[in-house]
Amino acid sequence: MTRNHEGTRQHDAAFSRRQFLKGISVGGGALVLFGQFGIHSAAWALSGEPTLKMVVVDYNKCTGCRTCETACSSRNRPAAVAGKDLPGLGNPHFANIKVHNFNPDVDVPNICAMCADTPCAKACPVPPDAKTGRRAFYRDDVSHTMHNDISRCIGCGSCAKACASLRTGVIRPNPETGKPEHMCTLCGGDPQCVKCCPFGALSLVEVRRDRKFYGLGPEKIAAELASNWYGTATLGGVK
Amino acid sequence: MSGKPGYHGRILEIDLSSGKSRTVAVPPEDLDKFVGGQGLGMKLLWDRLKKPGVDALSPENPLMFIPGPFSGLPVPSSSRTCVVTKSPITAPLKSDHHHASTVTYSNMGGFFGPEIRFAGYDGLVVIGKARDFSYIVIDNDKVTIRDARKFKGMRTDAFDKAFLEELGDRNYKTVYIGPAGENLVPYSSIIHTAGRAAGRGGSGCVMGSKNLKAIAVKGSGQPGVANHERFLTALEKARRALYGTSYAKSWAEQGTARAIVGNSNAGTESVRNYREGTFTEADKIGGDAARRDVWVRDFACYCCPLACKKSGVTKGKYGGVVHDGPEYETGVMLGSNLMISDMPGLLRAIYNIDDLGLDQISTGNVIGFLMEAYEKGMIDRKFLDGIDLKWGSVDATLAMIEKIAAKDGVGALAAQGVATLSRHIGQGSEKFAIHVKGLELAAHNIQGNQPRALSYVTASRGACHMSGDDIAMQNRRAMLDSTGMCFFPTFEPALEQPMLELLSAITGHEYDKAEFEKAGERIFNLEKMFNYREGFRRSDDKLPNRFFEDAFTIGAKKGAVLDRKKFEEMLTKYYQDRGWDPITTKPGEVKLKELGLEFV
Numbered sequence: 027m028t029r030n031h032e033g034t035r036q037h038d039a040a041f042s043r044r045q046f047l048k049g050i051s052v053g054g055g056a057l058v059l060f061g062q063f064g065i066h067s068a069a070w071a072l073s074g075e076p077t078l079k080m081v082v083v084d085y086n087k088c089t090g091c092r093t094c095e096t097a098c099s100s101r102n103r104p105a106a107v108a109g110k111d112l113p114g115l116g117n118p119h120f121a122n123i124k125v126h127n128f129n130p131d132v133d134v135p136n137i138c139a140m141c142a143d144t145p146c147a148k149a150c151p152v153p154p155d156a157k158t159g160r161r162a163f164y165r166d167d168v169s170h171t172m173h174n175d176i177s178r179c180i181g182c183g184s185c186a187k188a189c190a191s192l193r194t195g196v197i198r199p200n201p202e203t204g205k206p207e208h209m210c211t212l213c214g215g216d217p218q219c220v221k222c223c224p225f226g227a228l229s230l231v232e233v234r235r236d237r238k239f240y241g242l243g244p245e246k247i248a249a250e251l252a253s254n255w256y257g258t259a260t261l262g263g264v265k
Numbered sequence: 266m267s268g269k270p271g272y273h274g275r276i277l278e279i280d281l282s283s284g285k286s287r288t289v290a291v292p293p294e295d296l297d298k299f300v301g302g303q304g305l306g307m308k309l310l311w312d313r314l315k316k317p318g319v320d321a322l323s324p325e326n327p328l329m330f331i332p333g334p335f336s337g338l339p340v341p342s343s344s345r346t347c348v349v350t351k352s353p354i355t356a357p358l359k360s361d362h363h364h365a366s367t368v369t370y371s372n373m374g375g376f377f378g379p380e381i382r383f384a385g386y387d388g389l390v391v392i393g394k395a396r397d398f399s400y401i402v403i404d405n406d407k408v409t410i411r412d413a414r415k416f417k418g419m420r421t422d423a424f425d426k427a428f429l430e431e432l433g434d435r436n437y438k439t440v441y442i443g444p445a446g447e448n449l450v451p452y453s454s455i456i457h458t459a460g461r462a463a464g465r466g467g468s469g470c471v472m473g474s475k476n477l478k479a480i481a482v483k484g485s486g487q488p489g490v491a492n493h494e495r496f497l498t499a500l501e502k503a504r505r506a507l508y509g510t511s512y513a514k515s516w517a518e519q520g521t522a523r524a525i526v527g528n529s530n531a532g533t534e535s536v537r538n539y540r541e542g543t544f545t546e547a548d549k550i551g552g553d554a555a556r557r558d559v560w561v562r563d564f565a566c567y568c569c570p571l572a573c574k575k576s577g578v579t580k581g582k583y584g585g586v587v588h589d590g591p592e593y594e595t596g597v598m599l600g601s602n603l604m605i606s607d608m609p610g611l612l613r614a615i616y617n618i619d620d621l622g623l624d625q626i627s628t629g630n631v632i633g634f635l636m637e638a639y640e641k642g643m644i645d646r647k648f649l650d651g652i653d654l655k656w657g658s659v660d661a662t663l664a665m666i667e668k669i670a671a672k673d674g675v676g677a678l679a680a681q682g683v684a685t686l687s688r689h690i691g692q693g694s695e696k697f698a699i700h701v702k703g704l705e706l707a708a709h710n711i712q713g714n715q716p717r718a719l720s721y722v723t724a725s726r727g728a729c730h731m732s733g734d735d736i737a738m739q740n741r742r743a744m745l746d747s748t749g750m751c752f753f754p755t756f757e758p759a760l761e762q763p764m765l766e767l768l769s770a771i772t773g774h775e776y777d778k779a780e781f782e783k784a785g786e787r788i789f790n791l792e793k794m795f796n797y798r799e800g801f802r803r804s805d806d807k808l809p810n811r812f813f814e815d816a817f818t819i820g821a822k823k824g825a826v827l828d829r830k831k832f833e834e835m836l837t838k839y840y841q842d843r844g845w846d847p848i849t850t851k852p853g854e855v856k857l858k859e860l861g862l863e864f865v
Binding site: 086089090091092093096097100105107112113115116117118119126127129130131133222224225255256257258261 | 337338339341376383422425426435458459460484485486487489490493494496497504507508509513517561562563564565566567568569570572574576577578586588
């Protein structure tokens with residue numbers, strides 16, 4: 027019984043993985059993404075391995091509408107209305123997911139890649155706390171999301187710099203305090219961007235915790251998509 | 266937050282003559298009565314142009330970009346900005362005022378309208394004329410006017426990229442004109458994201474007259490709402506009304522291009538310069554063909570669950586990136602109307618028109634007129650600077666598009682539109698010069714569709730296919746285009762109640778269907794008063810004779826032709842039902858008072 031159950035689970039996992047890869051492979055574009063970035067193949071969890079959950083993007087389904095930004099902002103930037111904490115009005119300025127759009131028409135939602143080796147946290151110069159072992163910028167042991175301890179953060183921007191130069195560049199320092207913002211919170215396990223995407227382009231996916239998957243900056247992903255979709259890697263506004 | 270909920274209560278006015286900008290408060294009662302977009306733009310225009318006959322290309326004419334109360338909030342499909350100004354194209358048959366013309370408005374999707382609201386404004390008003398070719402940068406409260414001389418003559422696709430490089434920040438949302446606008450072609454467009462346009466009515470020409478290449482906006486704020494909880498509840502309902510529905514999916518599948526074959530089959534398409542309603546080769550340029558051969562992705566405007574826009578790539582002689590389309594209007598005006606059935610050739614024409622910053626509809630209409638005049642021997646190849654402008658010729662069409670944008674040779678005349686062209690050519694060509702008040706008709710043909718004919722002749726900006734086929738529809742759309750929401754999702758009946766709930770929750774003004782249409786009626790009547798003051802009368806609500814004389818010879822509506830008597834009866838009834846004088850078309854005192862328009 028147990029073995030059957032195990033077997034079924036494995037089968038299901040393999041099946042959905044294949045489905046997922048097929049989903050991002052439409053048009054051949056994502057085949058390259060897959061081959062080059064190993065975006066989920068290496069990351070897909072099989073039973074028994076330590077896992078974490080993260081939001082992943084299907085670039086073929088994204089239409090660039092930015093509803094995800096508003097949903098993220100609404101949840102993560104609540105509004106105090108008559109003494110009640112309510113979801114905010116969804117000002118995309120405060121979103122942790124950000125859709126970068128390009129010419130020719132490519133849209134790349136950028137969100138924390140929850141990198142296994144956390145170069146952002148490693149770059150934090152604040153000495154680890156004796157009790158918790160955490161620097162000011164750290165990974166939460168339970169949700170595996172990235173956090174910043176505002177009281178200890180010195181606003182040096184090292185985490186954001188590491189993220190920008192090595193990974194997605196999703197972490198941005200607050201323009202006034204210099205303290206990092208826009209790390210994905212997973213909305214306490216129910217990501218609103220996934221829920222509100224009208225096109226099913228975002229999914230909450232269980233991946234191997236130690237996967238060798240490194241998030242790439244939106245410009246690189248856009249260039250890859252543009253070259254596959256339009257036969258050009260020359261994108262407007264990209265430095 | 267003080268003032269009217271759902272608004273910032275101020276617009277940004279940029280005076281290019283003085284190089285100065287300032288914020289101007291908008292009276293709460295104006296926001297309440299005229300809402301935003303097309304309506305608020307009309308009110309601002311009325312307030313600013315106190316006399317008829319102001320030259321549309323004079324510094325005095327304001328060029329306005331007005332989002333609506335939905336803009337900047339995550340309301341589904343609320344991406345629209347309305348560009349409002351005085352028209353550089355339209356003209357009455359006779360008027361006491363030399364530069365008499367209608368109001369014009371052009372509604373554009375994308376991301377520009379929401380960004381204006383993020384920057385802290387309910388609209389942008391550009392007045393004056395820059396001494397040197399310039400562009401405007403708005404970063405929240407910071408406004409700068411910069412030198413654009415190095416961009417002179419740059420086409421829009423290249424400029425879209427170069428401008429962001431120059432600004433160094435992809436968060437800016439930008440609008441700009443192409444060479445056509447710089448050259449003051451009356452039917453020039455304003456382009457956004459290289460493939461979206463405020464196309465109709467010549468707003469790009471007005472922008473060019475101000476020596477203004479582009480505007481960039483970014484911002485971090487957002488207006489508040491009257492009832493936060495009610496807004497959130499209604500937002501959820503609005504999403505549920507559209508998400509995952511077969512209605513939304515059908516838009517994502519083919520966008521407006523579905524109608525290229527559909528309307529051809531129905532006999533309501535503009536074909537061969539409006540001679541026919543059916544294009545026998547429509548399937549070669551329709552949605553199915555495009556899905557199969559061209560489109561690689563569907564994309565959407567701000568917070569839109571429909572994703573009606575399509576991009577792709579074509580190969581061969583005409584090959585290249587396709588930013589947009591074919592859509593219904595672009596595909597028909599440059600395809601069916603010119604008898605072009607070569608998909609890559611069609612898409613090259615569409616691309617070049619956007620790239621040069623021309624209106625797709627007027628350009629296709631003008632070329633169709635010239636093709637017919639050429640076929641009939643009214644003009645020869647010499648007249649056309651050697652272009653062999655035969656039906657279906659992609660190369661000749663492409664050559665003519667370049668000539669128009671550059672106002673080169675025959676292009677200088679063609680750039681003035683079919684009304685001017687037919688006056689120049691004479692020989693009875695007025696019969697097939699397909700315009701109303703000087704603005705060319707769009708891709709919906711009317712020999713077999715009298716209600717659409719009403720839309721064309723009574724629309725406030727000249728021949729407009731979107732105005733509405735009856736009074737209720739016209740009022741509703743005038744209002745809809747004032748809110749910032751797109752017209753496309755609103756055919757879904759389940760969206761109606763949530764949309765009204767959202768508008769009420771945002772503005773604190775309680776809207777039901779009747780109240781919504783009442784606001785639209787007020788807006789439509791103010792537009793009418795503006796046009797009436799300029800000298801437009803019933804004799805201007807006029808169609809070319811083709812529609813009464815040339816019955817379709819093929820298709821589902823074979824034999825269809827408009828009946829002049831029935832058409833005039835329909836118009837008389839329309840004016841009466843509107844409370845307008847059926848002879849002069851002037852809105853009556855009773856109607857104006859009822860609508861709170863005593864000030865006109």
